[in-house]
Amino acid sequence: MTLATKFMTLDGPFKMHRGGFIESPTLAYETWGELNEAKDNAILIFTGLSPSAHAASSGEDQTPGWWENMIGEDLPLDTDKYCIICINSLGSCFGSAGPASVNPATGERYGISFPTLSLEDVAESAYQVVRRLGIERLHTVIGCSMGGMSGLALCVKHPDAVAGFISISSSARPLPWAIAIRSLQRELIRSDPKWQGGDYDPGDPPITGQRLARKLGMISYRSPEEWEKRFGRERVTDVGPGDEPFRIEFSVESYMENHANKFSGAFDANCYLYLSRASDLFSLAEHGGSLENGFRRLKLERALVIGTMTDILFPIHQQHQLAEGIRGVCEDTWLVELDSIQGHDAFLVDMDAFRPVICDFLECAGQFNK
Amino acid sequence: MTLATKFMTLDGPFKMHRGGFIESPTLAYETWGELNEAKDNAILIFTGLSPSAHAASSGEDQTPGWWENMIGEDLPLDTDKYCIICINSLGSCFGSAGPASVNPATGERYGISFPTLSLEDVAESAYQVVRRLGIERLHTVIGCSMGGMSGLALCVKHPDAVAGFISISSSARPLPWAIAIRSLQRELIRSDPKWQGGDYDPGDPPITGQRLARKLGMISYRSPEEWEKRFGRERVTDVGPGDEPFRIEFSVESYMENHANKFSGAFDANCYLYLSRASDLFSLAEHGGSLENGFRRLKLERALVIGTMTDILFPIHQQHQLAEGIRGVCEDTWLVELDSIQGHDAFLVDMDAFRPVICDFLECAGQFNK
Numbered sequence: 001m002t003l004a005t006k007f008m009t010l011d012g013p014f015k016m017h018r019g020g021f022i023e024s025p026t027l028a029y030e031t032w033g034e035l036n037e038a039k040d041n042a043i044l045i046f047t048g049l050s051p052s053a054h055a056a057s058s059g060e061d062q063t064p065g066w067w068e069n070m071i072g073e074d075l076p077l078d079t080d081k082y083c084i085i086c087i088n089s090l091g092s093c094f095g096s097a098g099p100a101s102v103n104p105a106t107g108e109r110y111g112i113s114f115p116t117l118s119l120e121d122v123a124e125s126a127y128q129v130v131r132r133l134g135i136e137r138l139h140t141v142i143g144c145s146m147g148g149m150s151g152l153a154l155c156v157k158h159p160d161a162v163a164g165f166i167s168i169s170s171s172a173r174p175l176p177w178a179i180a181i182r183s184l185q186r187e188l189i190r191s192d193p194k195w196q197g198g199d200y201d202p203g204d205p206p207i208t209g210q211r212l213a214r215k216l217g218m219i220s221y222r223s224p225e226e227w228e229k230r231f232g233r234e235r236v237t238d239v240g241p242g243d244e245p246f247r248i249e250f251s252v253e254s255y256m257e258n259h260a261n262k263f264s265g266a267f268d269a270n271c272y273l274y275l276s277r278a279s280d281l282f283s284l285a286e287h288g289g290s291l292e293n294g295f296r297r298l299k300l301e302r303a304l305v306i307g308t309m310t311d312i313l314f315p316i317h318q319q320h321q322l323a324e325g326i327r328g329v330c331e332d333t334w335l336v337e338l339d340s341i342q343g344h345d346a347f348l349v350d351m352d353a354f355r356p357v358i359c360d361f362l363e364c365a366g367q368f369n370k
Numbered sequence: 371m372t373l374a375t376k377f378m379t380l381d382g383p384f385k386m387h388r389g390g391f392i393e394s395p396t397l398a399y400e401t402w403g404e405l406n407e408a409k410d411n412a413i414l415i416f417t418g419l420s421p422s423a424h425a426a427s428s429g430e431d432q433t434p435g436w437w438e439n440m441i442g443e444d445l446p447l448d449t450d451k452y453c454i455i456c457i458n459s460l461g462s463c464f465g466s467a468g469p470a471s472v473n474p475a476t477g478e479r480y481g482i483s484f485p486t487l488s489l490e491d492v493a494e495s496a497y498q499v500v501r502r503l504g505i506e507r508l509h510t511v512i513g514c515s516m517g518g519m520s521g522l523a524l525c526v527k528h529p530d531a532v533a534g535f536i537s538i539s540s541s542a543r544p545l546p547w548a549i550a551i552r553s554l555q556r557e558l559i560r561s562d563p564k565w566q567g568g569d570y571d572p573g574d575p576p577i578t579g580q581r582l583a584r585k586l587g588m589i590s591y592r593s594p595e596e597w598e599k600r601f602g603r604e605r606v607t608d609v610g611p612g613d614e615p616f617r618i619e620f621s622v623e624s625y626m627e628n629h630a631n632k633f634s635g636a637f638d639a640n641c642y643l644y645l646s647r648a649s650d651l652f653s654l655a656e657h658g659g660s661l662e663n664g665f666r667r668l669k670l671e672r673a674l675v676i677g678t679m680t681d682i683l684f685p686i687h688q689q690h691q692l693a694e695g696i697r698g699v700c701e702d703t704w705l706v707e708l709d710s711i712q713g714h715d716a717f718l719v720d721m722d723a724f725r726p727v728i729c730d731f732l733e734c735a736g737q738f739n740k
Contacts, residue, residue: 112615176601176622177594183623184585186616191578193563208561215554216586224547224685231546233653245482246556246643250650252546253553273616280620283603312682315594 004030004061005095008129020115023104027129028095029053029087032071033079043140045086046147049275050267052094055086069351076358090125091117091274099270112198117274119282123153140164144347149282156287159299166304168347169311171318172291173283178313181220182276185213189269198270206269211260218259223310223343227252295325303333304361308340374400374431375465378499390485393474397499398465399423399457402441403449413447413510415456416517419645420637422464425456439721446728460495461487461644469640482568487644489652493523510534514717519652526657529669536674538717539681541688542661543653548683551590552646555583559639568640576639581630588626593680593713597622665695673703674731678710
């Protein structure tokens with residue numbers, strides 16, 4: 001958190017979607033661009049599982065954000081035209097209330113006493129922030145990965161509060177293969193003796209489990225096609241010390257190791273578990289008893305569904321399903337299938353493919369306008 | 371091991387492909403059907419990573435084998451016509467020498483003092499068994515998954531010893547995504563404190579790591595398509611005791627748990643590590659400096675390459691590559707792409723799809739003959 005981070009504390013008990021409540025949760029967020037007088041130019045970004053609210057640099061915080069070069073003057077999320085808001089998801093650990101924050105009722109960290117988190121809670125808490133900023137109707141809600149489902153939750157819970165929706169590499173509900181991956185990631189963390197049933201010392205977290213979960217994440221976030229091109233059967237030049245028979249030898253192993261090392265410690269383990277579980281639990285069908293009924297509740301004017309052909313976590317047929325469902329209630333729904341080779345992660349790394357599409361949909365000025 | 375298991379001990383030091391040797395290794399194997407006088411009706415099966423030599427039941431061992439209903443009278447591997455041999459891979463733990471067996475030089479288990487294992491060693495040790503049985507030229511070598519690569523190693527090392535080759539859901543060399551999965555599986559086992567750097571008590575092995583590795587295995591052995599049809603978002607009726615927030619709730623989680631429980635303890639952890647690593651290391655290109663040169667060394671009369679469209683571990687384009695490579699030196703090469711939904715594991719579970727193809731290639735009599 002830096003000077004760019006703003007905080008808002010919601011008053012009173014916040015009722016959780018699956019039962020229980022938390023007392024006066026704080027939400028961290030950042031904004032770029034100005035809200036106009038009519039307050040109808042706001043774009044709300046819901047993040048994937050791990051990012052903070054720091055989507056882009058600004059005068060107050062010049063470090064690059066996780067979606068740098070997407071937000072700014074003459075960029076697809078044009079700060080001359082729009083007021084961009086990114087909120088750190090409820091349940092996360094970058095300023096918003098979650099398992100790693102202190103329960104005001106006990107003065108101790110919530111840990112796994114935090115009630116079950118749902119993406120509906122992520123959506124509802126963000127909605128309350130937006131309302132407190134005086135915004136009645138968002139120009140557009142954008143969600144990437146898990147954030148796409150959080151965005152959909154907002155659209156279905158408060159249909160009048162959202163005019164446009166952009167879903168990026170997400171879905172109306174996760175499929176069992178993705179659930180299996182995430183379930184195993186959680187088990188890797190919970191199997192680390194240092195997890196201590198969720199009651200670990202924050203200074204001595206289950207790093208091993210988190211590193212292993214991160215590696216499994218990489219396996220599902222990228223694509224076999226990309227790795228075949230990028231690594232093939234290339235070996236590392238330095239195979240590491242000693243003659244330990246299972247040491248790193250292939251470049252792809254070294255790549256995973258480097259990513260796991262970068263990640264370690266940056267994210268609270270319990271927060272990860274809660275957000276991961278919330279992703280699995282989400283289904284639009286919960287809203288009205290079926291997917292069809294869920295879609296029928298939306299009141300969108302425009303929608304854009306983007307996915308990549310190589311995404312194995314939220315495969316392309318889920319993008320079709322989502323776009324077709326929304327199109328049933330919103331004629332102006334675009335479906336864009338990108339052939340990015342980077343799989344699920346493409347929206348973070350293949351910006352050249354995503355920028356023109358988002359720019360086109362948001363009618364931005366500047367170089368990315370076709 | 372039962373009365374059906376035969377043993378053969380190779381004389382003297384067995385030189386390993388990547389350096390070192392082991393003293394007089396024993397190989398466990400089973401046979402079905404009779405070797406004819408010309409000794410030209412033998413079919414050798416190389417297994418995947420985990421099976422034993424018990425591929426099918428027999429008079430001596432009536433328990434079903436891992437490829438039951440593929441081997442027998444009037445079955446594709448017709449015991450009236452062929453003598454079928456299945457060898458427990460060198461490095462495994464079902465009667466053959468490996469990290470779990472005793473090093474005659476020390477009187478102690480090899481553990482990770484076992485030299486680096488290669489599929490060339492699996493192939494060479496099997497070749498020596500076959501030669502000792504008096505067979506100069508195998509009618510056919512069949513290999514499933516890892517076994518397909520062991521089989522290819524035999525074909526390239528001893529081109530005159532193999533007339534026909536059947537590769538099932540395998541490849542000429544693994545790709546980085548598959549390597550990443552196996553590398554992480556090994557790390558899950560090695561990260562279990564009970565692994566003890568490889569020096570665990572056989573009575574108290576790293577079961578947790580093995581269970582986790584098994585779950586990751588399931589994720590790569592089956593297919594997203596199958597799980598979507600089979601489980602969807604179905605929940606288990608019994609969500610388990612207590613209110614632990616990450617307990618099993620989805621049917622797919624319960625399915626993985628049951629499989630992991632079945633597997634535990636049945637396979638020695640170090641043997642698993644060695645065979646898994648050997649799979650990653652294999653490349654036909656090692657034989658002659660390039661894949662092209664490797665293929666050029668083969669002297670096959672007939673070959674059959676089978677794969678499934680839903681295999682994510684050895685994807686279908688690898689089947690094309692393998693079939694095309696073999697066809698360059700062996701005109702009578704068949705490529706069969708099955709649309710089995712069970713992914714890599716289809717050869718174990720979708721027998722109705724595999725039987726007619728193998729039967730056709732081996733010109734078996736009986737019901738599976740088209």
